[in-house]
Amino acid sequence: xxxxxxxxxxxxxxxxxxxxxxxxxxxxxxxxxxxxxxxxxxxxxxxxxxxxxxxxxxxxxxxxxxxxxxxxxxxxxxxxxxxxxxxxxxxxxxxxxxxxxxxxxxxxxxxxxxxxxxxxxxxxxxxxxxxxxxxxxxxxxxxxxxxxxxxxxxxxxxxxxxxxxxxxxxxxxxxxxxxxxxxxxxxxxxxxxxxxxxxxxxxxxxxxxxxxxxxxxxxxxxxxxxxxxxxxxxxxxxxxxxxxxxxxxxxxxxxxxxxxxxxxxxxxxxxxxxxxxxxxxxxxxxxxxxxxxxxxxxxxxxxxxxxxxxxxxxxxxxxxxxxxxxxxxxxxxxxxxxxxxxxxxxxxxxxxxxxxxxxxxxxxxxxxxxxxxxxxxxxxxxxxxxxxxxxxxxxxxxxxxxxxxxxxxxxxxxxx
Amino acid sequence: xxxxxxxxxxxxxxxxxxxxxxxxxxxxxxxxxxxxxxxxxxxxxxxxxxxxxxxxxxxxxxxxxxxxxxxxxxxxxxxxxxxxxxxxxxxxxxxxxxxxxxxxxxxxxxxxxxxxxxxxxxxxxxxxxxxxxxxxxxxxxxxxxxxxxxxx
Numbered sequence: 149x150x151x152x153x154x155x156x157x158x159x160x161x162x163x164x165x166x167x168x169x170x171x172x173x174x175x176x177x178x179x180x181x182x183x184x185x186x187x188x189x190x191x192x193x194x195x196x197x198x199x200x201x202x203x204x205x206x207x208x209x210x211x212x213x214x215x216x217x218x219x220x221x222x223x224x225x226x227x228x229x230x231x232x233x234x235x236x237x238x239x240x241x242x243x244x245x246x247x248x249x250x251x252x253x254x255x256x257x258x259x260x261x262x263x264x265x266x267x268x269x270x271x272x273x274x275x276x277x278x279x280x281x282x283x284x285x286x287x288x289x290x291x292x293x294x295x296x297x298x299x300x301x302x303x304x305x306x307x308x309x310x311x312x313x314x315x316x317x318x319x320x321x322x323x324x325x326x327x328x329x330x331x332x333x334x335x336x337x338x339x340x341x342x343x344x345x346x347x348x349x350x351x352x353x354x355x356x357x358x359x360x361x362x363x364x365x366x367x368x369x370x371x372x373x374x375x376x377x378x379x380x381x382x383x384x385x386x387x388x389x390x391x392x393x394x395x396x397x398x399x400x401x402x403x404x405x406x407x408x409x410x411x412x413x414x415x416x417x418x419x420x421x422x423x424x425x426x427x428x429x430x431x432x433x434x435x436x437x438x439x440x441x442x443x444x445x446x447x448x449x450x451x452x453x454x455x456x457x458x459x460x461x462x463x464x465x466x467x468x469x470x471x472x473x474x475x476x477x478x479x480x481x482x483x484x485x486x487x488x489x490x491x492x493x494x495x496x497x498x499x500x501x502x503x504x505x506x507x508x509x510x511x512x513x514x515x516x517x518x519x520x521x522x523x524x525x526x527x528x529x530x531x532x533x534x535x536x537x538x539x540x541x542x543x544x545x546x547x548x549x550x551x552x553x554x555x556x557x558x559x560x561x562x563x564x
Numbered sequence: 565x566x567x568x569x570x571x572x573x574x575x576x577x578x579x580x581x582x583x584x585x586x587x588x589x590x591x592x593x594x595x596x597x598x599x600x601x602x603x604x605x606x607x608x609x610x611x612x613x614x615x616x617x618x619x620x621x622x623x624x625x626x627x628x629x630x631x632x633x634x635x636x637x638x639x640x641x642x643x644x645x646x647x648x649x650x651x652x653x654x655x656x657x658x659x660x661x662x663x664x665x666x667x668x669x670x671x672x673x674x675x676x677x678x679x680x681x682x683x684x685x686x687x688x689x690x691x692x693x694x695x696x697x698x699x700x701x702x703x704x705x706x707x708x709x710x711x712x713x714x715x716x
Contacts, residue, residue, distance in 0.1 A: 499581070503603045503628035504572070507688060511568050519603050533604045533626055562572050563629070 161458045163545045169194040169450075170543050180513030183548045188333055188361060188492055188539030189517050191386045193447075200446035201388065201439045212438055213412065213429075227438050230445030231428075237448045238378060239369040240395055247401070247428040248436050251392035252360040253283040255379035256327070258394055258431060259356055260287040262404040263377075264325065270296035273322045275348075277302045277310055277339070278529055279332040282522040284358045288327060297324070304529065308335035308484040316347045323348075326355045330362035334523035334537070335484030336467075336492025338362075345375050354400065360384055364451075364541060365490040366460045376400050382440060386541075387447035391440030394431070401427040408433040459542045463491055466540050470549040477556055483535050494521075494535040497556065500563050502536040508562060509536075509555045516552070570684035571691070572629065575637075580629035585639035589620035594708055598625075598701030600693055605631050609701040618642050618650055623698060630691050634682065635698035641679055647706050653679075654699045661685040661695045 167173050170192045175182050184192060204226060210219035212227050228243075235243040249255045264287075268274065274288045278301050285299075292299045300323075302315035319326070326348045330341050345355045356377040362368055363380045370378045377400070381392040396404075406413055406424055410433035415423040424430045451459065470493050474480055479498035497505060506518035517537045520527045527533060538552055588595070592610035599606050605627035612620040621643050623635045641657075642650040657679055660671050663686050673680040685695045 501628035501632075503605075503691075503694065504630070507571070507691060508568060524604070527604070533606075562568065563577060 161454070161462045163462065163543065166454065167543050167545070169196065171195055171198075173543060177513035177515070178511050183512075183514040183551045185538040185540065185544065185548060185552060186515050186517045187364070187541035187544075188384070188521075188537065190383045190389070191364060191541050192543065193386055193388070193443075194450050196450045197387055197443045197446045201443045204439050204442045209439070211435055223438055226442045226445075227436070230441040233445040233448045234393055234395075237363075237368075237452075238393075238395055239371055241371060242398055244427050245395055245398050245401065247394040247396065247431045248441050249379075249392050249394050249431075250390060250437070251381040251383070252358060252379045253287075253381075253392075255377075255392055255394035256284055256356065256358065257287045258407045259325075259377050259379075259396075260291045262407050262431075263354070263400065264288075264291045265295075266403075266405065268292075268295050268297045268324045271322060272297040272324045273300050273318075273320060274298075275300045275302060275315070275318050275323050275326045275328075275353075277315070277328055278304045279308065279310070279335055279337060279339075279523065279526050280327070280329050281333050281358065281360070282524070284327050284329060285525070288325075298322075301525075304337075307486050308332065308337045308526075308530075309486045310337070310339050310344070312340060312343060312347075315344060319348055319351055319353060323351070323353050326353055327358070328355065329358045329360075330368070331359075331365065331490045331492075332484065332523070332526070333361045333492070334494055334521040334526045334535070335486065336489040336494065336539075337484060337486040338366075338488040338490050340488075341375065342373050345373055349374060361490070361492075364459075365463055367456050370395050382444035382447065385444065385447050386450065387444035388437075388440045391437040391444055393444075396427075398427065401431070404431075406433070407431050410434045412436070454542065462542060463540050463544075466544060466546065466549065467491065467493070469546055470538070470540070470552070473549055473553045474556070477553065477560075479560065480556065483530050483532065491540045493538045493540075495537075496532050496535055497559065500559060502534045504563075505536045505556070505559050508559045509552070512551070512555045512558065514552055514555045567684065567687045571688055573681045573684065575678065575681045576629060576633040579633035579636040583623075583632050583636035585622045585636065585643070587622050587624060589622045592620070592622070594705045596701050596704035598697050598704070600627070600631070600697050602693070603628065605694065605697055607631070607635055607698055607701050609635070609698065609705045611702075611705050613647070613706075616647050618645050618647070621702075623701075627697070628694050630682075630685065630694040631697050634695045637678055637681075638698045638702060641677065642702065650706065651703065654703060657682070657699060658696060661692050 172192050208222040210223045212224040231246045232243045234246045300318050348355050354376040357375045359380040378395040383389040413433040483494045502518035519534045588610040594611040607625035610622045621639045671680045671683045
């Protein structure tokens with residue numbers, strides 16, 4: 149199913165129609181209709197994505213790039229068409245700037261192992277923020293340990309906003325890279341990455357943006373951001389697990405050594421020396437997740453059919469509704485109250501541990517995430533061991549949030 | 565809902581809100597740390613052992629209601645027991661919370677005493693680790709092991 153054959157939804161965002169596109173939503177959990185509020189961990193998949201994957205396997209599947217036969221050519225076309233869809237989705241200049249990887253985590257590790265190893269030395273610095281996901285902390289720690297470099301952390305305020313001037317002060321002549329999240333997975337803060345990137349690049353410092361939580365919620369334009377690298381995962385964008393994207397400016401990618409060695413990434417191999425493919429193939433050793441990339445392409449088509457701006461407007465309205473609703477519950481404190489937020493309602497209940505909240509909500513069919521959300525430094529910053537996080541996507545509606553609020557009151561009743 | 569009430573019985577809520585034996589006993593001579601990295605629960609169990617008997621026991625830490633109540637009730641269950649008896653109670657408790665949810669067998673309340681309130685945990689397999697963290701940490705303290713015990 150392509151974007152062209154989908155019914156055009158003019159004159160408003162039809163959340164009921166969208167919900168019908170996601171087969172998994174139509175079920176009961178513990179005797180209650182499912183309320184799915186954990187899309188920040190992984191989003192559900194529309195039928196269009198499931199169909200695209202099945203159709204590939206049923207009609208057009210073979211290994212890509214080297215086959216001279218029809219099926220291989222069809223699979224190659226589908227895979228490369230997905231790359232072009234990603235390019236357009238991010239407004240990258242060229243499709244060779246799009247590298248398929250396993251996910252955001254691998255994208256960041258790729259940059260750390262190649263660009264990082266190449267440019268970071270003893271006494272150098274890498275700058276991150278205090279609200280990074282572990283996947284945008286640990287790869288840099290490993291690199292710093294290896295090289296004798298230093299990881300520096302730009303602070304956030306009590307609302308969960310980046311202190312941009314403090315960030316700027318940490319840009320020093322030793323800073324070799326800035327790695328910064330676009331949207332915080334634990335707090336929902338939308339980080340002013342365009343401004344942060346401008347301040348870093350003024351000093352000639354390259355910038356990697358972790359876009360895992362941003363792409364499902366707002367238009368991303370990598371040329372407007374002017375970042376050097378942008379990473380995201382398909383599975384948070386209504387696509388399949390196991391595939392993600394590293395965008396890199398062509399000149400950057402060209403100057404980097406390969407990440408992994410193997411098939412697909414070489415021009416020629418002898419026992420003395422191998423020469424490598426051009427970008428992006430240089431970074432795609434081995435058979436990639438072909439169906440995953442095709443599924444991601446279908447997810448992008450699906451989103452384009454709805455319009456990411458319409459999605460953003462819907463979610464903004466829902467977030468405001470949910471925020472007001474939760475704020476009206478006595479004993480509830482929202483963690484992360486930045487002026488610019490996307491999709492995330494993280495909270496704690498006085499005297500009740502999030503783990504218990506999660507179990508009790510689940511019994512009412514409400515799926516939320518509880519814990520540290522792979523952002524333990526954020527939890528420490530706010531002095532809580534964990535939070536309960538409800539995260540929104542395009543298929544959520546006010547009823548989901550009403551059910552959440554009702555569920556929270558039930559939790560409080562049990563702990564009275 | 566009935567399963568929830570079974571899990572969050574009033575005894576469990578009470579012990580989670582007002583844990584007994586909270587803090588290190590005077591002259592504690594053994595301790596061990598336990599963590600559940602999934603939810604960030606952290607516990608330290610302290611023992612005062614004398615001639616193979618748990619003369620006193622206490623714990624510190626933070627966690628969910630299940631893990632706090634379990635730690636609190638654990639301290640009550642093993643105080644005054646020999647090391648071997650304490651291990652046997654752990655065995656019985658472990659069997660209680662990991663029994664198959666479909667098992668029709670009622671818990672042996674006579675043997676388990678107050679600990680039987682944890683029978684509801686078997687309906688919630690992801691919460692078994694919460695209920696057993698304090699006990700694993702106790703076992704480590706009894707051994708005098710220095711390692712941090714993790715549920716993972």
